[in-house]
Amino acid sequence: MSLSLYGAARSRASMVRWYLEEKAIPYAWISLDMGAGEHRQESFLAINPFGKVPALVDDSLQGPDGGPLKLFESGAILQHLAEHHGQEFSGETGAARRSLTVQWLLYANASFGPALIQAASKPQELERQLATLDSLLAAGPSLLGACASSGEPSWGAADCAVQSYLAYLPLFCPQVDLNPFPRVQASIEATRERPAYQLAMGQG
Numbered sequence: 001m002s003l004s005l006y007g008a009a010r011s012r013a014s015m016v017r018w019y020l021e022e023k024a025i026p027y028a029w030i031s032l033d034m035g036a037g038e039h040r041q042e043s044f045l046a047i048n049p050f051g052k053v054p055a056l057v058d059d060s061l062q063g064p065d066g067g068p069l070k071l072f073e074s075g076a077i078l079q080h081l082a083e084h085h086g087q088e089f090s091g092e093t094g095a096a097r098r099s100l101t102v103q104w105l106l107y108a109n110a111s112f113g114p115a116l117i118q119a120a121s122k123p124q125e126l127e128r129q130l131a132t133l134d135s136l137l138a139a140g141p142s143l144l145g146a147c148a149s150s151g152e153p154s155w156g157a158a159d160c161a162v163q164s165y166l167a168y169l170p171l172f173c174p175q176v177d178l179n180p181f182p183r184v185q186a187s188i189e190a191t192r193e194r195p196a197y198q199l200a201m202g203q204g
């Protein structure tokens, strides 16, 4: 069984890499030289026809073409990993946690990511989302709550996606004042201190 993650420095592939590192899931990291156009070459287009990273090849599952499963889109990859390699959805609350994880992955990529990109033209939208995230984080650092059996916060794919975007915030939007959002600030600081995050970001 092997997982191959295709990515590049300073790309969304870091999000997936962070998940794999945090969960200690073995994988091969294949770094594409995007400056040299490696993501547009036939060999990579056979994995992601859109020529974007991240992309994942998982030979533990068979794809419709009879070969190993090939996946693109960071949210779909994280969901797949959470289901098949991170064992996030076992037990009585598994079905609910699966649906909530889809919700947060879609929120991160379809709502929060775009709000971050449009921060200059729509600052109020980003501020509204930050205010809501700040209040939700009052319940604890994990978006899906604590683990039912241990009571410990359970970090998972949902947290990985949302916290990754939050950690980008000070870099991409230095003009945004985070002082009104102390739990968001604490979450960003905690993310940056995690060794697995530092490794995934090429800082470890």
Ligand SMILES: N[C@@H](CCC(=O)N[C@@H](CS)C(=O)NCC(=O)O)C(=O)O
Pocket: 010, 011, 012, 013, 034, 039, 051, 052, 053, 054, 072, 073, 074, 075, 109
């Ligand atoms: N929605 C996609 C976005 C993928 C994406 O745009 N990746 C960028 C790097 S962050 C890329 O590969 N860009 C190369 C290009 O567009 O040519 C995801 O979340 O995976």
